[in-house]
Amino acid sequence: MSLRPLTTPWFHGPAGHEKIWLGCAILWCFVMSLMMPYWHFRGKQNSTGEAYTVKPADFFARTEKFVASNRVGTFKNPIANALMTELPIVEPPAGGDAYLMGRMWQWYPALRLRKGETYRLHLSSLDLQHGFSLQPLNMNFQVLPGYDHVLTLTPTSTGEFTIVCNEFCGAGHHAMTGKIFVE
Amino acid sequence: MSHPSHSLSAPGAPGRVCGTTGLSVCFAAQRFIKLNAVSGIVFLLLGGIAALLLALTRWQTVHLLPVDWFYRILTFHGINMLILWILFFEVAILYFACTTPLNCRLFSRKIAWASFGMMLTGAVMVDYIILAGRADVMMTSYLPLLAHPLFYLGIILVAVGTLTGVFNFFATLYVAKRDGAYTGSMPIVTFGALAAAIIAVVTLLHGAVVMIPTFTYSMGWTAQPDPAWYRLIWWGLGHQSQQVNVCAMVAVWYLLSHITVGARPINEAVCRTAFVLYILFINLASAHHLLVDPGVGATWKIWNTSYAMYLAVLASMIHGFTVPAGVELAMREKGYTNGIFGWVTALPWRNPAFSGTALSLVIFGFLGGITGVTLGTQQINIIAHNTLRIPGHFHVTVVGGTTLAFMALAYYVIPLIFQRDFIFRGVARVQPWLFGIGITMVAFGMSFAGSMGVPRRSWDIDAQGVYGPAAHLWLGVLGMGGILAFTGLLIFALLCVGTLFFGAKIEGRAMADWGTPPALAGSQPGSLAHDHYATKGTIVLTLAFLACFAVYYFANWKALADVWPVR
Numbered sequence: 001m002s003l004r005p006l007t008t009p010w011f012h013g014p015a016g017h018e019k020i021w022l023g024c025a026i027l028w029c030f031v032m033s034l035m036m037p038y039w040h041f042r043g044k045q046n047s048t049g050e051a052y053t054v055k056p057a058d059f060f061a062r063t064e065k066f067v068a069s070n071r072v073g074t075f076k077n078p079i080a081n082a083l084m085t086e087l088p089i090v091e092p093p094a095g096g097d098a099y100l101m102g103r104m105w106q107w108y109p110a111l112r113l114r115k116g117e118t119y120r121l122h123l124s125s126l127d128l129q130h131g132f133s134l135q136p137l138n139m140n141f142q143v144l145p146g147y148d149h150v151l152t153l154t155p156t157s158t159g160e161f162t163i164v165c166n167e168f169c170g171a172g173h174h175a176m177t178g179k180i181f182v183e
Numbered sequence: 184m185s186h187p188s189h190s191l192s193a194p195g196a197p198g199r200v201c202g203t204t205g206l207s208v209c210f211a212a213q214r215f216i217k218l219n220a221v222s223g224i225v226f227l228l229l230g231g232i233a234a235l236l237l238a239l240t241r242w243q244t245v246h247l248l249p250v251d252w253f254y255r256i257l258t259f260h261g262i263n264m265l266i267l268w269i270l271f272f273e274v275a276i277l278y279f280a281c282t283t284p285l286n287c288r289l290f291s292r293k294i295a296w297a298s299f300g301m302m303l304t305g306a307v308m309v310d311y312i313i314l315a316g317r318a319d320v321m322m323t324s325y326l327p328l329l330a331h332p333l334f335y336l337g338i339i340l341v342a343v344g345t346l347t348g349v350f351n352f353f354a355t356l357y358v359a360k361r362d363g364a365y366t367g368s369m370p371i372v373t374f375g376a377l378a379a380a381i382i383a384v385v386t387l388l389h390g391a392v393v394m395i396p397t398f399t400y401s402m403g404w405t406a407q408p409d410p411a412w413y414r415l416i417w418w419g420l421g422h423q424s425q426q427v428n429v430c431a432m433v434a435v436w437y438l439l440s441h442i443t444v445g446a447r448p449i450n451e452a453v454c455r456t457a458f459v460l461y462i463l464f465i466n467l468a469s470a471h472h473l474l475v476d477p478g479v480g481a482t483w484k485i486w487n488t489s490y491a492m493y494l495a496v497l498a499s500m501i502h503g504f505t506v507p508a509g510v511e512l513a514m515r516e517k518g519y520t521n522g523i524f525g526w527v528t529a530l531p532w533r534n535p536a537f538s539g540t541a542l543s544l545v546i547f548g549f550l551g552g553i554t555g556v557t558l559g560t561q562q563i564n565i566i567a568h569n570t571l572r573i574p575g576h577f578h579v580t581v582v583g584g585t586t587l588a589f590m591a592l593a594y595y596v597i598p599l600i601f602q603r604d605f606i607f608r609g610v611a612r613v614q615p616w617l618f619g620i621g622i623t624m625v626a627f628g629m630s631f632a633g634s635m636g637v638p639r640r641s642w643d644i645d646a647q648g649v650y651g652p653a654a655h656l657w658l659g660v661l662g663m664g665g666i667l668a669f670t671g672l673l674i675f676a677l678l679c680v681g682t683l684f685f686g687a688k689i690e691g692r693a694m695a696d697w698g699t700p701p702a703l704a705g706s707q708p709g710s711l712a713h714d715h716y717a718t719k720g721t722i723v724l725t726l727a728f729l730a731c732f733a734v735y736y737f738a739n740w741k742a743l744a745d746v747w748p749v750r
Contacts, residue, residue: 002441003284007367010451016715017722025500029493036485036561044748051477079648129325131569135649137746138636140568142476144410149477152750162649166569166638168321175646
């Protein structure tokens with residue numbers, strides 16, 4: 001009885017249907033446990049958490065230098081009354097480093113990437129925590145001030161992609177966007 | 184007996200014998216069960232009003248609140264629902280679980296007052312400072328976001344107050360054992376509550392470690408704690424506190440399936456081992472929130488997110504079998520033996536405590552459990568982190584699961600502890616269905632919108648220019664489900680409060696029966712105690728559950744494989 005102390009011996013192993021279920025459940029847990037290391041070695045999408053500490057001012061300087069030496073154009077936001085009206089478009093060298101800075105409330109700068117090339121994308125924040133959410137692919141990574149979060153990324157589809165912020169960062173959070181163009 | 188005063192069966196003991204169950208009820212415990220449960224329901228109502236406002240804002244067509252109030256009310260909603268309602272009600276459950284089932288009185292009224300006083304003061308402080316617009320930081324208050332110091336101080340007070348109540352629980356258990364108030368092993372309901380209490384201690388210690396330096400920082404006394412460190416420790420509080428809820432909810436499942444159907448655990452050893460697995464492995468769950476964070480490596484994530492080979496998930500899968508199996512066995516022993524599922528149709532579906540328990544189990548297991556494990560898989564989190572899929576998951580665990588189970592419990596707690604029969608009993612019979620269906624719609628709306636990339640905690644989805652009609656449609660489902668669920672919640676709160684004032688008094692007699700299945704002629708109690716293959720319906724249901732789980736799990740791996748390669 002569930003509400004009364006047990007006065008008779010109650011310790012015995014599972015049997016019958018319970019034993020069958022327990023076996024299935026343990027097997028399933030085992031399968032799920034193996035999927036993650038399997039995907040780590042054989043799958044193509046992993047979050048390895050590669051990161052380095054960086055002062056926000058230093059990250060800002062690296063981003064500005066990256067923009068100055070690789071700028072290829074200007075993006076004008078067609079959405080009326082947007083917080084982000086225009087951004088420099090910057091193209092990193094294939095296989096090279098790209099810097100993307102989150103701040104209240106934009107992702108700076110816009111990036112132009114080539115399909116099939118691999119880039120080291122450095123993400124950091126100048127102020128609060130932000131969420132890097134690449135749409136419509138729906139790939140999401142956390143961005144913290146003080147940490148240079150490095151994603152080794154290979155675009156495999158072309159077009160215009162929007163970076164949305166998905167970590168709350170104040171009143172303009174919903175309008176914090178950025179752009180990645182893949183050719 | 185060396186200290187007979189601690190036993191409720193001693194002459195002159197400060198308690199009463201329940202007119203319905205014949206169990207002893209300690210007066211001190213009864214008072215604090217009332218105080219904590221009623222406070223909990225008040226915070227539930229506050230959080231529920233906030234929920235309705237939020238649902239009507241995220242329903243993009245309605246878009247009710249202005250931007251600053253949206254984030255303010257969202258902070259208020261999280262705090263009132265996930266912290267205040269749940270903690271107050273859990274303290275009430277702990278006080279019950281350590282007294283009545285053990286025939287024992289509460290250890291100390293003074294400590295219970297201190298606990299309640301601290302929790303209530305802290306709760307009022309937090310709610311005040313949020314509504315005053317000085318703490319628009321969400322429940323998680325991720326640094327460098329900074330709230331007014333009262334916000335952190337209030338949370339610390341609530342946590343210390345809860346710990347004080349948990350101490351009263353442990354002390355009561357100790358005295359009961361020392362004085363021999365009961366013989367044998369404690370019942371499963373008390374055992375489950377004990378597991379919840381142990382996890383609560385570990386959880387609240389994490390809360391102290393993270394909240395105290397944040398409070399001193401907000402006062403300007405110390406430097407800002409590191410944001411990554413804050414996330415790691417905060418989730419030791421934030422995720423584990425939800426596992427306290429899981430434990431308490433499972434204990435309530437065992438309690439209510441026993442009261443409403445006469446079920447008993449089919450194997451006490453396995454059930455108790457499952458609770459021990461929760462205690463040992465649930466603390467790793469903090470990592471679920473750091474799966475796409477900088478600075479934490481793959482090995483750490485894989486080990487921790489799987490709770491060390493999914494041993495805590497295994498525990499939930501055990502309870503998900505043994506609770507319905509206990510119900511099926513009890514029904515078959517009562518003579519409902521037709522086919523595989525004949526017993527299901529004979530269950531007391533009009534008893535709100537039973538329907539609430541059954542809905543809680545199904546919603547928690549099928550929806551909450553499957554989504555939680557999948558989203559908490561290291562790599563799959565890439566396509567889920569901070570999207571609406573995450574609240575889509577936890578609204579079916581903590582709301583459709585825990586809150587609904589606690590509501591179901593109230594349909595017996597109020598008659599048995601407040602000694603009044605429910606008013607409008609016909610409405611009460613519908614309430615769990617309304618709430619359960621509403622919250623399921625909320626979760627579906629959130630999950631599908633989230634899988635289209637719609638972020639959580641966002642006031643608007645038009646400013647980004649990327650979300651199409653389908654995402655808007657699912658937010659509409661969220662909004663309509665929110666209205667339904669809020670209606671269910673409002674009915675629950677009004678019925679509870681109305682009953683306290685206007686319910687018929689039942690002192691000295693049995694409470695009005697909500698309806699339990701009668702034993703059929705010729706049936707034998709305990710006749711299936713040694714038949715280990717009697718739970719045919721449950722094994723079919725659980726294997727169907729496993730099939731759904733596998734389909735959803737691998738479908739998500741497929742979705743992940745379609746996005747850009749990333750390391």
